[in-house]
Amino acid sequence: MATDVVIGIDIGGTNTAYAVVDRSGTLACESSVPTRGYRSPEEFVAAVSERMRESLKGLGQSVTLRGVGIGAPNANYYNGTIEFAPNLEWKGVIKMAGLFAGHFPVPAAITNDANAAAIGEMLFGGARGMKDFIVITLGTGLGSGIVAGGQLVYGHDGFAGEIGHTIVDPDGRQCGCGRRGCLETYASASGIKRTVFELLATSNLPSELREVAFTGLTAAMVSDAALRGDPLALEAFEHTGRLLGLKLADAVAHTSPEAIFLFGGLANAGELIFKPTQRWMEEYMLNIFKNKVKLLPSGLKDKNVAVLGAAALIWNELKNG
Amino acid sequence: MATDVVIGIDIGGTNTAYAVVDRSGTLACESSVPTRGYRSPEEFVAAVSERMRESLKGLGQSVTLRGVGIGAPNANYYNGTIEFAPNLEWKGVIKMAGLFAGHFPVPAAITNDANAAAIGEMLFGGARGMKDFIVITLGTGLGSGIVAGGQLVYGHDGFAGEIGHTIVDPDGRQCGCGRRGCLETYASASGIKRTVFELLATSNLPSELREVAFTGLTAAMVSDAALRGDPLALEAFEHTGRLLGLKLADAVAHTSPEAIFLFGGLANAGELIFKPTQRWMEEYMLNIFKNKVKLLPSGLKDKNVAVLGAAALIWNELKNG
Numbered sequence: 001m002a003t004d005v006v007i008g009i010d011i012g013g014t015n016t017a018y019a020v021v022d023r024s025g026t027l028a029c030e031s032s033v034p035t036r037g038y039r040s041p042e043e044f045v046a047a048v049s050e051r052m053r054e055s056l057k058g059l060g061q062s063v064t065l066r067g068v069g070i071g072a073p074n075a076n077y078y079n080g081t082i083e084f085a086p087n088l089e090w091k092g093v094i095k096m097a098g099l100f101a102g103h104f105p106v107p108a109a110i111t112n113d114a115n116a117a118a119i120g121e122m123l124f125g126g127a128r129g130m131k132d133f134i135v136i137t138l139g140t141g142l143g144s145g146i147v148a149g150g151q152l153v154y155g156h157d158g159f160a161g162e163i164g165h166t167i168v169d170p171d172g173r174q175c176g177c178g179r180r181g182c183l184e185t186y187a188s189a190s191g192i193k194r195t196v197f198e199l200l201a202t203s204n205l206p207s208e209l210r211e212v213a214f215t216g217l218t219a220a221m222v223s224d225a226a227l228r229g230d231p232l233a234l235e236a237f238e239h240t241g242r243l244l245g246l247k248l249a250d251a252v253a254h255t256s257p258e259a260i261f262l263f264g265g266l267a268n269a270g271e272l273i274f275k276p277t278q279r280w281m282e283e284y285m286l287n288i289f290k291n292k293v294k295l296l297p298s299g300l301k302d303k304n305v306a307v308l309g310a311a312a313l314i315w316n317e318l319k320n321g
Numbered sequence: 322m323a324t325d326v327v328i329g330i331d332i333g334g335t336n337t338a339y340a341v342v343d344r345s346g347t348l349a350c351e352s353s354v355p356t357r358g359y360r361s362p363e364e365f366v367a368a369v370s371e372r373m374r375e376s377l378k379g380l381g382q383s384v385t386l387r388g389v390g391i392g393a394p395n396a397n398y399y400n401g402t403i404e405f406a407p408n409l410e411w412k413g414v415i416k417m418a419g420l421f422a423g424h425f426p427v428p429a430a431i432t433n434d435a436n437a438a439a440i441g442e443m444l445f446g447g448a449r450g451m452k453d454f455i456v457i458t459l460g461t462g463l464g465s466g467i468v469a470g471g472q473l474v475y476g477h478d479g480f481a482g483e484i485g486h487t488i489v490d491p492d493g494r495q496c497g498c499g500r501r502g503c504l505e506t507y508a509s510a511s512g513i514k515r516t517v518f519e520l521l522a523t524s525n526l527p528s529e530l531r532e533v534a535f536t537g538l539t540a541a542m543v544s545d546a547a548l549r550g551d552p553l554a555l556e557a558f559e560h561t562g563r564l565l566g567l568k569l570a571d572a573v574a575h576t577s578p579e580a581i582f583l584f585g586g587l588a589n590a591g592e593l594i595f596k597p598t599q600r601w602m603e604e605y606m607l608n609i610f611k612n613k614v615k616l617l618p619s620g621l622k623d624k625n626v627a628v629l630g631a632a633a634l635i636w637n638e639l640k641n642g
Binding site: 130131132146148149151153154155156157158159160161162163165166167170177178179246249250251253254255256257258284286287288289292 | 451452453467469470472474475476477478479480481482483484486487488491498499500567570571572574575576577578579605607608609610613
């Protein structure tokens with residue numbers, strides 16, 4: 001009997017990764033192609049689909065394709081679209097799910113990367129069996145996917161789960177979104193870099209980071225310095241954890257999750273970021289929620305989470321009917 | 322043929338109101354009894370149940386009781402309990418839903434007042450047909466009920482929807498919950514009173530409220546003064562709207578609702594509170610959400626919303642399963 005599989009696709013600004021994924025979350029035929037250099041989204045989808053068809057052919061009669069799941073920036077689940085993504089070449093509204101459905105006679109669905117990561121965590125990772133949890137992706141920005149009562153929260157317009165754009169301080173740091181003081185300007189790879197530079201200016205703490213220019217500094221360098229005991233780098237993690245903890249306590253007051261998963265570049269700093277975040281989250285949380293909410297690393301660490309999450313999106317669709 | 326009805330009960334610190342409610346939300350036999358003065362919750366429930374049985378008898382053979390819905394402070398939907406309610410005589414954990422189910426051979430369910438108001442709004446009020454919305458009750462405190470994807474968000478432990486205890490300023494006003502700077506210390510009947518006294522101290526704005534002592538001041542007096550053009554009272558509404566707008570913008574970033582309903586004492590101030598709240602919410606909202614989220618008064622204004630919401634809770638249960 002043939003094994004049911006789906007294709008999971010992660011569309012990024014530079015590369016698009018994909019794989020064939022079975023119901024247990026096993027990846028096959030992992031590959032990636034450049035996202036840029038096509039004259040239109042149609043050409044891009046045609047080229048990617050051609051390569052996917054080859055991959056499927058390689059697996060022979062043993063698999064039956066059941067769907068195509070896509071993760072992409074600024075994706076709208078309800079509309080099947082990518083809408084005004086600043087990091088992609090294509091402007092305006094792209095009907096991405098429809099384009100893939102035109103190449104494969106199966107259901108296609110799309111959502112943003114953080115939502116895909118949340119569904120991946122629910123089907124294949126640390127959130128298996130959980131009905132209420134939040135996934136926070138700490139990359140260049142801060143993305144989030146909220147699951148409540150076993151369902152991903154898409155909201156009225158498909159854009160729910162923007163915890164990175166909740167406001168820490170309305171007079172705070174300039175955000176790429178045009179406003180000020182959004183959480184992601186503090187709690188993200190770029191946020192901790194800004195915090196380091198603020199501390200370089202406001203404190204006299206000794207630091208090896210005093211030798212580094214703004215453009216040269218990375219979050220990994222801050223981690224490395226902190227691991228070597230650099231006082232300023234440690235203080236930067238403390239600040240980051242305090243503000244992330246504050247806004248996670250707010251998030252808990254909204255949907256009361258069983259766990260919050262931290263994921264992405266900055267989460268790789270491990271205890272450096274988990275410890276202060278957990279401590280401040282508890283500090284700022286309403287009594288009834290204290291000591292209840294687990295702060296966890298992703299259970300999908302060794303896998304291509306973006307591709308797996310995209311595949312999980314469509315597996316979840318097929319499961320729900 | 323007999324009409325199906327449920328009993329809706331609103332347990333308050335002083336009085337307990339109840340009514341017989343049909344599937345269309347029509348109330349009959351509205352009545353209320355004192356909540357205090359019973360030796361135990363069991364005695365209270367026995368006495369209330371006796372009166373309800375009388376009411377039902379009065380309706381004769383024409384009605385069939387299908388369930389009992391209860392709204393109460395600190396109620397936990399999952400456990401059917403009232404847990405450590407500071408405003409009730411009974412301490413600890415009261416299995417209130419079970420007590421009523423012992424008197425009536427029908428399903429009983431309980432939730433807190435704001436959640437009940439949200440379900441009432443969904444079944445009988447302005448949220449009919451909406452799948453994503455939030456109800457904010459602006460009373461002595463600030464309560465909230467969040468509906469996402471057509472389901473009330475209860476969270477992992479049944480205590481979700483505590484927007485009143487999201488934090489405006491971790492160094493801000495002392496809250497009854499033991500922390501500082503919770504939204505309800507600013508945006509509620511008691512919050513606007515505190516704001517008036519802060520403005521009396523910090524500004525030189527002329528105001529009739531300079532004649533009133535703290536204990537004598539009510540939110541209604543602030544409204545009345547504002548309606549007469551009192552500059553300080555108007556400024557107090559502006560401040561309240563700014564902070565409520567800020568945190569509602571955060572709430573939108575979580576669940577992206579179609580509408581937010583403002584309800585309760587302070588919401589009766591009408592445009593005085595709606596206008597600044599709407600303006601600041603738009604100001605603080607992420608671009609993708611701007612000009613999408615309706616800020617509305619309750620569609621249940623002329624009814625006993627607490628009782629109707631409690632009845633709606635059980636109607637919603639019966640509908641879903």
